[in-house]
Amino acid sequence: ALYEKYKKSGWKLELDEDPRITKLGKILRQTSIDEMPQVINILLGDMSLVGPRAYVKPELEDAVKRYGKKIEPLIKDSLSVKPGLTGPWQVSGRNTIPWDQRVAIDADYAKRHSLLYDVYVILKTPFAMISKW
Known part of the structure; x- marks a missing residue:
């Protein structure tokens, strides 16, 4: 049921609506501290410190159905580049940005990423x- 709700909302789950998240968990999610285990993936070379969001296959399949071939x-x-712990859409509005705009921001990053752009994002x-506090 929660997966279907997540899918119907355009792969966006409102923290206030998720009954599984405690008060501490809500703080960890809002500040993205829950993402810190991904540092291991960075050390292993599977991820970058800065890069596009890591997408999951069902999310991508649904996006093509939702937005059509133009999103492909x-x-x-x-x-085309490794996903990152942080990235341009996370610092451009995070969960307030619709999915199609998120992927457009990530695609733009993939085309023009540079050390200077990465420093800006970092x-x-x-x-x-802390912007949600």
Whole structure:
């Protein structure tokens, strides 16, 4: 039931509506501290510190159904670089951005990523983490 709700909402789950999340869990999710185990993936070389969001296959399949073939090039571009612990959409509005705009932001990052862009995203990340407080 929760998976279907997540899928219907455009792969966006409101923290206030998830009965499984405790008060501490809500803080961890809002500040993205729950993402810290991904540091292991960075050390293993599976992820980058900065990069597009890591997408899951059902999410991508649903996106093509929802937005049509026009979204496929954006998905392809987004997947052309390693996913990151933080990234451009996370510091550009995070969960307030609709899914199709998220993938467009990630695709743009994939096309023009650079050390300077990564530094910019890294510097904005702490502010994005605390912006919901």
